[in-house]
Amino acid sequence: MMNVTTAVALMALTATATLISAQEPTAFHAERVVRTGHFTLAASPDKVFPLFTPLGELHWATGWDPTVLYPADGHPVEGLLFRTNDHGGMYWWLTHYEPERHAIEYHAIVPEGFARNIRVECKAAGNRTEVTVTDTYIALSEHGNAFIRSLDEASYARKMKAWEEPISRYLKTGEEPRK
Numbered sequence: 001m002m003n004v005t006t007a008v009a010l011m012a013l014t015a016t017a018t019l020i021s022a023q024e025p026t027a028f029h030a031e032r033v034v035r036t037g038h039f040t041l042a043a044s045p046d047k048v049f050p051l052f053t054p055l056g057e058l059h060w061a062t063g064w065d066p067t068v069l070y071p072a073d074g075h076p077v078e079g080l081l082f083r084t085n086d087h088g089g090m091y092w093w094l095t096h097y098e099p100e101r102h103a104i105e106y107h108a109i110v111p112e113g114f115a116r117n118i119r120v121e122c123k124a125a126g127n128r129t130e131v132t133v134t135d136t137y138i139a140l141s142e143h144g145n146a147f148i149r150s151l152d153e154a155s156y157a158r159k160m161k162a163w164e165e166p167i168s169r170y171l172k173t174g175e176e177p178r179k
Helices: 004-023 045-052 142-149 153-173
Strands: 032-041 067-070 081-084 090-098 103-110 114-125 128-139
Touching: 032 153, 045 114, 045 128, 045 153, 114 142, 128 142, 128 153
Parallel strands: none
Antiparallel strands: 032 128, 067 081, 081 090, 090 103, 103 114, 114 128
């Protein structure tokens, strides 16, 4: 016959094992996608490039409202950290900043969603600027996998058009999006 201490210990072990097995993650396999887009703008790289900084995007990106965490003034430097509300809250870190070469790169994360690396390069093309945007997304969850699957070539081309049109409008008219 089992004594009371042994019975209680077995019940505690059974309860603990049940809790642990309920918390074990399912077999998750992260998906990854890389997309590159190009568009041309009617201005020099010196005028276009600053529009890809966190505060520069305020001039053309509807709904863009970064909360700068570091440095407080939002000046674009490597290490700049900010948060946006897209995808339920995304944290961004400026990891590469070369204004003399018109290149900027960010890493971002949406907790429970995906990680993102985005690189923007601006190159002179006569009196215009050729913009190249390369995005890499890696899922952190099944929700992230679903998002990544939605980023086919056609949707990414639409995204690039959704950047090109308001940037072109801003460069031409100075008109900023309504807040």
